[in-house]
Amino acid sequence: MNLVKVAYAQHLPEAELIQSFLRDEGIPCMARRAAGFDVPDFLAAGPREILVAADNEEWARRVLDGWLPSGGDDDGPAGGGGKALEPPEASEPEARVKPGPADQLADRLRA
Secondary structure (H helix, E strand, O other): OOEEEEEEEOOHHHHHHHHHHHHHOOOOEEEEEOOOOOOHHHOOOOOEEEEEEHHHHHHHHHHHOOOEEOOOOOOOOOOOOOOOEEOOOOOOHHHHOOOOHHHHHHHHHHO
């Protein structure tokens, strides 16, 4: 299985947050330390790369771009049980600015 990088996190907690967004959509993923930072003394510090199977790359990028689940006819990620995604309507003011992982976390904490 070929793995491709779809995201970059500054530290372990951010990497885990990004992974949770992907896993919520049924996309298997993993994090690894970025090249040059594979030092056990760093513990949770140091950048991470988020990897997915090449078959799921496009789907993962759509999820991380802030597209919203719609429940359409799309089968979702390869080998996963995800929901269909479609871009938000252009008429919505929120659609102009795509929320990043920190914004999505804040929304979840507010709920």
